[in-house]
Amino acid sequence: YSQTIQVPDALWIRLRFGDTSLGAKSFVRMTSLEDQGDQRLDSQSIADYGFSSAFFNGAKVLVEVFADPSDENVFLTIDEVVFGEPELSSKVICGGTDDRIPAIDPAVGRFVYDLAGGSQVARCSAWIASSGAYVTAGHCFARGGEGDPDLIEFNVPLSNADGTPNFADPDDQYPVNVASVIRKEAGTGDDYAVFDCNANSDTGLLPVQGQNDFFRPAKVSD
Numbered sequence: 001y002s003q004t005i006q007v008p009d010a011l012w013i014r015l016r017f018g019d020t021s022l023g024a025k026s027f028v029r030m031t032s033l034e035d036q037g038d039q040r041l042d043s044q045s046i047a048d049y050g051f052s053s054a055f056f057n058g059a060k061v062l063v064e065v066f067a068d069p070s071d072e073n074v075f076l077t078i079d080e081v082v083f084g085e086p087e088l089s090s091k092v093i094c095g096g097t098d099d100r101i102p103a104i105d106p107a108v109g110r111f112v113y114d115l116a117g118g119s120q121v122a123r124c125s126a127w128i129a130s131s132g133a134y135v136t137a138g139h140c141f142a143r144g145g146e147g148d149p150d151l152i153e154f155n156v157p158l159s160n161a162d163g164t165p166n167f168a169d170p171d172d173q174y175p176v177n178v179a180s181v182i183r184k185e186a187g188t189g190d191d192y193a194v195f196d197c198n199a200n201s202d203t204g205l206l207p208v209q210g211q212n213d214f215f216r217p218a219k220v221s222d
Helices: 206-209
Strands: 001-005 012-021 027-032 038-043 059-068 075-084 110-114 123-127 134-136 148-154 174-186 191-197
Touching: 012 059, 012 134, 110 174, 123 206, 174 206
Parallel strands: none
Antiparallel strands: 001 059, 012 075, 027 038, 027 059, 110 123, 110 148, 123 134, 134 191, 148 174, 174 191
């Protein structure tokens, strides 16, 4: 079975699934028709991703369900299509001159929030630690109505000129294990969170394996 999901003028698309049965060997594959970024989910990985897909750039996503002959009663339900719209206002730097310099580090990722009300935006950064854990600020979790970040992405492309984010290839998007979070939010110098991720559904790798880089934490004396 295949179907193209299209939202005219959308900048990106994400799918949320309802009742789904993929059996032991069947799977769903989704492909952005803008940049060919694709993701494969089976019965285990679709649960790891919280019954949501990765983020796909562009206004069209091809959805294909591959039913293995050994599986019975295979089906997939798409409950919701979440999408990004063009920005309506420009962004400026207070004080005038923008002296920022682009920087990319393979051990630094960007959170994608699963916001209440169906709106996703990118907020907060996180770092791969040498232990294989992931570290960020404590206030990046438990943000009231904004919910918790459910994906972290690496090798993030530049945003559009108006500040609208573009998303990394699905191979570089990893589901956050929200149940693993240990956090504290007690002001400057005592504001941290440590968490785990589930493996990427396509590569089978964790971020520390896929990025092959990390920061080594050190204790700093007062």
